[in-house]
Amino acid sequence: MNSVWLETVCKYYAGKGIPSSLVGLVCAFVIYFAIASIFLTVSDVFNGDYSNWKGRFFLILLLLISIYFLSKFILKEWFRKTHYPIRFNRKNQMIYVYQVNGQVLSAPWAEVFFTRATPGGAIPEWGIDGHILAQDGETVVNTFSLAVSIAGSSKLLSEYWEFIRCYMEEDCVxxxxxxxxxxxxxxxxxxxxxxxxxxxxxxxxxxxxxxLPVMLPLDLLAGVARWVAMQTSAIPQWPQAVQDACVTEPDDPVNVSAANNPRHLWRYVLANEAREEYEARYARQTAANNRIRVKLAERYGKKSA
Known part of the structure; x- marks a missing residue:
């Protein structure tokens, strides 16, 4: 994040590795049974026993078909892109979306219709979708999702949305x-x-x-699958036209990146920071949030803030 553009990861970056780890575990068992069935069938044939070969043939065929479809699911995360970034250009008021097909979708901020994503499944996950509309103002020609997915309550969506909106529309970068x-x-x-x-x-x-005792083994398994996904995937590269539109000044006062991450990252992710570090960050964020509220109140009235 800087004074010209803000870039986020994609909606599925946070959970990357979880689907492929679970499917990969199932696939490993299926592969084991397929190899065992092939070995037993070949062994019986060499011993002159042909009584079970038809049943085992269909079993092996079924297992191989299962491996094929399971592998295709795993490859939705592996051998792709490490992530699919979304870039918001504050200066020219454009949004650039790196799509799964490798194409870059460009759209003016003011012309994108944003809405809450419809929740579905046993545990609803709320998100925010941006819709590109046709000239009739009603037909949706393309849709992309912002990098937020919240299970259960949709309350936190408004906070995420307001952060993006303020970056693009307000003077509080x-x-x-x-x-x-x-x-x-x-x-x-x-x-x-x-x-x-x-x-x-x-x-x-x-x-x-x-x-933690229950989740750590699952996280370790997902972490391995995530690492494989990252190592086998290409790093997304913005086209030159997007890079040219996102040139920043060398002395830009805003420069937020991974270099600014908490010094003791393990303590941060485990919610176990030193009291001094936690209180300093909390005070800094609270002060910044209050300043933003004051600016919004001055522009829109106290009720809006």
Whole structure:
């Protein structure tokens, strides 16, 4: 984040590695049974026993088909892009979206219709979708999701949205910079295994330590799958036209990146920072948030703030 542009990761970056780890575990068992079935079938044939070959043939065929489809699911995370960034250009009021197909979607900020994503599934996950409309103002021609997905209550969506909106529309960029506590180290590089694991483990309070014995093995498994996904995936590169539109000044007063992450990152992700560090960050963020509220109140009235 700087005075010209703000870049976020994609909606699915936070959980990257979890789907492929679970599917990969199932796939490993299926592969084991497929190899065992092939070995037993070949062994029986060499011993002159042809009584079970038809049943085992269909079983092996079914297992191989299962492996094929499971592998295709895993490859939705592996051998892709490390992430699919979204860049908001404050200067020219444009949004650039790196899409899964490798194309870059460009749209004026004022012409994108944003709405809450419809929740679905057993545990609803709320998000924010941006819709590109046709000239009739009603037909949706393209849609992209912002990098937020919240299970259960949708209350936190408004906070995320207001951060993005304020960056693009209000004069409070330096204060917004004070609110950012953690940036993924993925700009022009792949995240490390350690950071990927930290990102998966990240806790909001020490109360979550209760679930650590259960969650840590799952996080480690997902961390391995996440690392494989990162190592086998290419780093997204913006086209030259986007880079030319996002040139920043060398002395830009706003410069937020992974270099500003908490010094003791493990303590931060485990909600176990030293009291002094926590209070300093909390005070800084509270002061910045209050300044933003004052600016919004002056512009829109106290009721809006």
């Amino acid at each position: 330096e204060d917004l910079a004070e609110l950012v506590a953690l940036c993924p180290p993925v700009e022009n590089r792949r995240e490390s295994f350690t950071f990927g694991l930290q990102y998966l483990i990240k806790m909001r309070s020490r109360l979550e330590w209760i679930f």
